[in-house]
Amino acid sequence: MQEKKMMHLNITKDQVGQYVFLPGSVERAAKIAAYFDNPVKIAHHREYLTYTGTLAGVPVSVTSTGIGGPSAAIAVEELYECGAHTMMRIGSCASTSPKVKVGDVVIPNGAVRMEGTGIHYLPEEFPAVPDYEMVKELEAAAKKLDIPFNIGVTISKDSFYTEVSPETKPVYYELKNKWEAYEKGGATNSSMECATLFLVAASLDIRMSSVMISATNYKSYSNDDKDYPREWEDRAIQVGIEAMTQIIKKDMASR
Ligand SMILES: O=P(O)(O)O[C@H]1O[C@H](CO)[C@@H](O)[C@H]1O
């Protein structure tokens, strides 16, 4: 009988590793795969581009998740069904604090749930947090590579332009108050998938974390592609690859 192929990712169980990187963008998936040994393109269906290779001799994969929680949740569910148990978002984010400069690496230790997919998994009072051991490995990797980093609360929102230009939106009164409150609460950055990923992972009892590159300086938004700091993306990728390699090695040693 032909093996089941997942409906959205177009992958089968034997085609992916148990350790998976989750960038938002398709382009970043290819960049991450370039760090694997023997990367092979597995499938590209909708926003989901998957490569599999090895790190420390163990099969690893990367799957792009597209933009936002709904598509990211689908990726995690289908990868989990194919056997993955340890996943890491390698993303980009916006700084919401003077503590985070453009090009800094950000490692979330919790996420504001300004998103809708997570409520389909766990009630609103449940915290969206990454796996603690993975956060520690990411911190160690950033220190080892001497890359400037911030560990802090990330804001996960379902909409891009309500943060970039909130004053143009009918519910500005609410957006303004919320963003001010998040900043006062010490949130250091924002992006669009972390809370969902942390909550879906909690509901499946698998490990999830995130490492991101700050694409903006505090309060200096630009939606002009020429201002996007692609040259810094490799920093987040390097930290993620190093941390995942150490996680794999520790897992192998404790078997
Ligand atoms: O660069 P990625 O990983 O896609 O992350 C960020 O970029 C997209 C918005 O431009 C959202 O997906 C946001 O989370």
Ligand SMILES: O=c1cc[nH]c(=O)[nH]1
């Ligand atoms: O400005 C940005 C950059 C990345 N991700 C976001 O959500 N916003």
